[in-house]
Amino acid sequence: MSVTNGNTIRVHYTGTLTDGTQFDSSEGRDPLEFVVGSGMVIPGFDNGVLGMEIGETRTIEIPAKDAYGEKSDDMIVAIPRGEFGEGFTAEIGEQLLIQLGDGNQIPVTITQIDEKTVTLDANHKLAGKDLIFTVTLVEIAAE
Structure with a gap:
């Protein structure tokens, strides 16, 4: 068989x-x-x-x-740093779960942080x- x-x-x-x-x-x-x-x-x-x-x-x-x-640029987004709250401390490479509008959660990886934005990559690793x-x-x- x-x-x-x-x-x-x-x-x-x-x-x-x-x-x-x-x-x-x-x-x-x-x-x-x-x-x-x-x-x-x-x-x-x-x-x-x-x-x-x-x-x-x-x-x-x-x-x-x-x-x-393939990796998709559409899955990479820069979010205003203020959206993460006052005491936001994270590092490049750290993974987060982001809740979507429909209630589902997706894992994202922080790829860049500066004074104004946090860049998140939702592509699968x-x-x-x-x-x-x-x-x-x-x-x-x-x-």
């Missing part, structure tokens, strides 16, 4: 950047469980597991467009990066 769209599968994985830097792994945790083709994982990961068989290990190279997308996953199929749970 091999993986097809609609299968619920469990995989162990290690994710690295093209320079070899590891950014995530299921090592020491339960395998990742998801429904193939449902959009629960990035598109390149979804497509990369198709046809795998239980026990198989595969290396999946995912270009940025099929991972977290892996946006614009090609990713490499080593994936081992543990189980095909259901269709």
Whole structure:
């Protein structure tokens, strides 16, 4: 039996950047469980597991467009420093959660601070990066 769209599968994985830097792994945790083709994982990961068989290990190279997308300048915004309140103390690289008008929250990273503005980047930290996953199929749970 091999993986097809609609299968619920469990995989162990290690994710690295093209320079070899590891950014995530299921090592020491339960395998990742998801429904193939449902959009629960990035598109390149979804497509990369198709046809795998239980026990198989595969290396999946995912270009940025099929991972977290390219970095978008539209996701970078300068906010007047006063919007953060009087005692605002933060550092470049710090992450914050910003609440949107619809009540949802998104993570942002502070990329610049000056006397007048705080620049926030809402791009995913892996946006614009090609990713490499080593994936081992543990189980095909259901269709």
